[in-house]
Amino acid sequence: MALLSVKNISVTIGKLNLLDGVAFDIGAGEILGLVGESGSGKSLTAMCVMGLLPRIGGTITEGSIIFDGREMIGLPDAELRRLRGKRIALISQNPMTSLDPIIRIGAQIDQVSTLHLGLSAEAAKARSLDLIAQLRIPEPEAIHGAYPHQLSGGMKQRIVIAMALAADPDLIVADEPTTALDVTIQAQIIQIIVELVRDRQLALMLITHDMGVVAQACDRVVVLYAGRVAETNSVEAIFAEPRHPYTRELIRCIPRLGQAPGSLKGIPGAVPSVVDYPTGCRFNSRCGAAEDLCRNTVPALERKTSGLAACHFSEA
Amino acid sequence: MDSAVSAPEHDLVTITGLTREFSSGGGLMTPRRTMRAVNDVSLDVPRGKVTGVVGESGCGKSTLARLVLRLLDATAGTVAFDGIDLATLSPGEMRKLRRRMQMVFQDPYSAIDPRYTIRRALLEPFQVQGVAQTAAEANATVDELISMVGLSPRMLASFPHQLSGGQKQRVGIARALALRPSFLVLDEPTASLDVSIQAQIIDLLEALKQELGLTYLFISHDLSLVRYFCDRVVVMYLGRAMEILPGATVQPRHHYAHALLDSNFEPDPTRRKVITMLAGEIPSPFATIPGCAFAARCPAASDLCRRERPALTDLGGGHMIACHHPKD
Numbered sequence: 314m315a316l317l318s319v320k321n322i323s324v325t326i327g328k329l330n331l332l333d334g335v336a337f338d339i340g341a342g343e344i345l346g347l348v349g350e351s352g353s354g355k356s357l358t359a360m361c362v363m364g365l366l367p368r369i370g371g372t373i374t375e376g377s378i379i380f381d382g383r384e385m386i387g388l389p390d391a392e393l394r395r396l397r398g399k400r401i402a403l404i405s406q407n408p409m410t411s412l413d414p415i416i417r418i419g420a421q422i423d424q425v426s427t428l429h430l431g432l433s434a435e436a437a438k439a440r441s442l443d444l445i446a447q448l449r450i451p452e453p454e455a456i457h458g459a460y461p462h463q464l465s466g467g468m469k470q471r472i473v474i475a476m477a478l479a480a481d482p483d484l485i486v487a488d489e490p491t492t493a494l495d496v497t498i499q500a501q502i503i504q505i506i507v508e509l510v511r512d513r514q515l516a517l518m519l520i521t522h523d524m525g526v527v528a529q530a531c532d533r534v535v536v537l538y539a540g541r542v543a544e545t546n547s548v549e550a551i552f553a554e555p556r557h558p559y560t561r562e563l564i565r566c567i568p569r570l571g572q573a574p575g576s577l578k579g580i581p582g583a584v585p586s587v588v589d590y591p592t593g594c595r596f597n598s599r600c601g602a603a604e605d606l607c608r609n610t611v612p613a614l615e616r617k618t619s620g621l622a623a624c625h626f627s628e629a
Numbered sequence: 630m631d632s633a634v635s636a637p638e639h640d641l642v643t644i645t646g647l648t649r650e651f652s653s654g655g656g657l658m659t660p661r662r663t664m665r666a667v668n669d670v671s672l673d674v675p676r677g678k679v680t681g682v683v684g685e686s687g688c689g690k691s692t693l694a695r696l697v698l699r700l701l702d703a704t705a706g707t708v709a710f711d712g713i714d715l716a717t718l719s720p721g722e723m724r725k726l727r728r729r730m731q732m733v734f735q736d737p738y739s740a741i742d743p744r745y746t747i748r749r750a751l752l753e754p755f756q757v758q759g760v761a762q763t764a765a766e767a768n769a770t771v772d773e774l775i776s777m778v779g780l781s782p783r784m785l786a787s788f789p790h791q792l793s794g795g796q797k798q799r800v801g802i803a804r805a806l807a808l809r810p811s812f813l814v815l816d817e818p819t820a821s822l823d824v825s826i827q828a829q830i831i832d833l834l835e836a837l838k839q840e841l842g843l844t845y846l847f848i849s850h851d852l853s854l855v856r857y858f859c860d861r862v863v864v865m866y867l868g869r870a871m872e873i874l875p876g877a878t879v880q881p882r883h884h885y886a887h888a889l890l891d892s893n894f895e896p897d898p899t900r901r902k903v904i905t906m907l908a909g910e911i912p913s914p915f916a917t918i919p920g921c922a923f924a925a926r927c928p929a930a931s932d933l934c935r936r937e938r939p940a941l942t943d944l945g946g947g948h949m950i951a952c953h954h955p956k957d
Contacts, residue, residue, distance in 0.1 A: 350823035449906065465910050495685035496850060497907055500892035504904040522823065525853075525894030529901050548898045566828040567896045568857030571878055575835055577857060579828030583793040 316341050316516045317484055322361055322376035329587050331357055335542055337535045342514040346531035348521055352584050353537040355520045359488050362518065363403055364393040399429040402477035406489040408469035411476065412461040418472055419457030425479035444475040448505060467498035474506065488520045503530050524567055528552060536560045539585055539595040546620025556622035559596045602626055641812055641844045642674035642697060647706035649692055664914040666692040668868035679845040681859030683852050687911055689868040690848045694816045697846060698730055699723060728758060731805040735817035737797035741789045747800055748785040754807040774803040779833060795826035816848045831858055852893050864889065867914065867922040875947035882955040885923045929954045
């Protein structure tokens with residue numbers, strides 16, 4: 314059984330319908346990539362899974378989120394707080410949103426295990442030092458006593474990962490964890506995250522806009538477009554035989570080595586704004602194969618020979 | 630077109646020993662510290678080609694961009710545009726020359742005044758340069774500019790906030806092209822855009838280059854994009870040019886350039902990479918490093934590298950490298 318099962322959730326904030334029938338499962342030891350461009354609903358999906366949606370005034374109007382056999386929607390705040398940090402941890406894009414600038418690094422990591430695992434101050438420190446070392450940060454003892462501003466962006470993000478792991482969670486939600494970092498640092502952090510997730514048999518929901526990161530790290534992929542799932546499949550199938558035209562075009566937007574000059578075209582138009590989503594398939598205005606059916610009728614997310622796709626004309 | 634008139638065999642821009650220092654501190658409490666954001670960079674920008682500058686944050690690529698247009702003054706070294714040493718020009722002469730050299734900025738959101746309509750934003754370069762136009766000429770100009778970047782003239786009445794990021798960047802490009810320059814510095818023009826839009830903008834820049842015979846200096850952190858778009862690639866690290874690749878498919882031989890390439894994940898799960906962890910991180914730009922700037926992190930570094938800075942030397946065919954022990 315899946316550790317996390319998101320079933321057809323729809324989300325509104327005010328009058329805006331931001332997510333429409335988003336669904337996916339993540340099992341233990343699995344890395345699921347949630348990919349899409351800005352405005353596709355990636356981060357909003359993360360907020361739903363973390364139970365943080367009410368904080369930004371959002372409501373889940375339909376669907377359910379089952380974590381380890383329990384329905385998360387409607388759980389009292391106290392229960393959600395126990396889950397967050399303890400069993401579900403978040404790694405955000407900007408490490409400074411997770412770190413307090415005036416508290417020493419060590420105290421911030423220690424706090425997670427004293428709070429959630431009930432460790433003594435001494436045991437918590439030993440655990441933190443161990444975690445810092447596992448993230449391949451040199452001189453753990455010195456880092457433990459340092460303040461966030463004394464560390465580089467890459468080091469800060471490693472500390473945030475150490476904090477996420479401190480309470481031994483089962484699920485990690487990583488929202489663009491390397492987007493703010495330089496490429497060489499990004500590669501190292503992705504490598505470290507993948508190794509830790511595999512070693513500990515954790516479930517990882519990796520949110521990214523970068524198809525390179527998806528190809529490198531993920532087992533399965535959910536492609537989101539304008540608040541709906543376009544396609545879900547194994548990472549191999551997503552790249553080898555994309556079933557949705559959007560996925561196909563998105564992969565073509567990344568230049569490859571030796572690609573002929575002038576052959577990079579992009580996708581015409583732009584992601585529609587939530588206030589004027591087109592009727593029917595939301596990709597229809599940018600899709601080369603769109604017909605009247607696509608402009609009038611919303612394609613259902615259907616099972617194909619492998620994976621799921623929401624396109625009237627996708628192959629079996 | 631200027632570029633068509635002058636001899637095509639000369640490089641349009643010649644950069645020699647370019648250096649720029651910045652200082653901080655020097656008050657009552659803190660000692661004055663100096664860093665070299667760009668350190669002794671020499672580079673030719675051939676006419677009609679795209680020269681790419683790639684590197685991570687703090688490598689000096691954006692400072693280089695500003696020095697080339699003399700938006701910043703160099704501490705040492707020269708930039709020659711079409712044979713004219715920019716440092717010798719008076720402010721008035723420099724302003725006049727700027728008609729021929731323009732910049733496209735990373736952030737289209739802050740490059741356009743939010744209170745201006747797109748029409749007014751496109752006419753601003755003419756006002757700044759004191760180019761007199763009748764109302765009819767002005768209208769014809771903006772119509773042509775907006776169509777050139779693939780937008781509808783209907784958008785001229787819009788304000789920047791009504792446009793998407795990609796549309797705003799198109800306006801940024803139209804504005805840079807307003808005075809018919811022959812040289813554009815593109816400073817991460819797609820870094821804040823979604824990939825589907827990034828590819829559109831690169832496609833547009835390619836078409837405009839063909840159509841108008843432009844020369845580009847393209848600044849980016851994205852090696853795969855640079856290798857696709859550029860005829861030559863300069864890899865920078867900590868203010869210095871580490872390697873110059875004469876063509877997109879030439880395999881880099883500098884260990885840093887290699888690490889950069891290795892960190893670039895391909896959109897293909899059958900070609901996953903095993904990441905070799907570089908030791909440490911980019912050193913502080915204030916540190917004085919006697920030898921190679923990359924020595925502290927380089928897997929092949931020897932005592933020689935830590936002692937003596939390798940000079941940029943030609944491996945043949947314009948492939949330049951600053952390394953004592955190049956990779957095979």
